[in-house]
Amino acid sequence: MKRDLALKYQAFVDGELSEREARGVAEAIERDPEAQALVAELRATRTALAGNEPEVTLPETPEFYWSKIEGEIRRRGEEPVGTAGARWVAILAGWRRFLAPVAGVAVVTFLAIAAIKFQTGQVEDYAQHLAEIENLSEHSTSFSFRSGNMFVVWVQDKDYADVDNQVELIDNEDAFQ
């Protein structure tokens, strides 16, 4: 049996249908044994509920009963919610839901800043101070040093290289590495 039809039979039993509809449904029930069985069951249930509905009665007058409820509500409203520690725990528990997204954003931000610094060379790279120097001519020699932001490779003729001249040319010997 279709659900709509069953609901219609229930409405019929409850007397919620119009007169015309009720007449049509009654005719249909007469023709259909399954419908008859359902209607009989619905009527029995209805009768059982109507006859056995629990009746609750207030032990005191309704005014006094509601005044007690109001008093209880007022009392709970004035009562402190909890200790300071419990409040903090509650606040932290509230913030905990933001923990995962904030941590994710922090990681992404860190990676982005690190990448930018790496790209722009802001990260101190100790390889910056290393150099490979090769003399390609047998007639020349060279030495290197660094001073501040200047890296110098000094190239000189082997025949021209003598210590006295070298000292004379370089003003700041401390710059040698």
Added chain:
Amino acid sequence: MRYISRWKALLLMLWLVAAAIPARAEELKIEATLIWATNDEKFSDPKYKAVDPKLAEELRKIFAWKRYFEVSRQTGVVPNRSTKSFKVSDKCVVEITEIEGPKVEVKLIGEGKPVNKTTKALKRGDYFTLGGDSKNGSAWFVIISQLDEKATSAAPVQQAKDGASKAAATPDNTAKSTNTAAK
């Protein structure tokens, strides 16, 4: 299902960060300046202008020479993993190669003969200086620096033109000094 979504979101964020990181290999915008240094107080030639005061001060902190003159200035782009030659004077060429690291390999060539090769990381704001003795107690320097993109977009063409004309006008003593290393 919920965790799969989170993982997907994390992977997406990491992918976005990775996409934002350009590859480190890059073309280098380089400036190579040939400088002549002397202690001769009387030297004066309108063809040579004194070097930038800031750079001159940096040089004076290290070297004994008091006066520094710009002979030529070349600006160019060294392509990624490639070589570019900078002819700083008629007889002196500096070949710069961008290599893995990122580093540069700087080869000094005097009168067509290789003299020195130095491999080193080149950082913006740093000067890579090749230098040597010259006649009469003077000296030559080739200062190589990496330019910022903004600087190169504004000036390279004019600087290259200036550099070429000055290199062609290099006096004999300077040309010889440049090739001191190639003797």
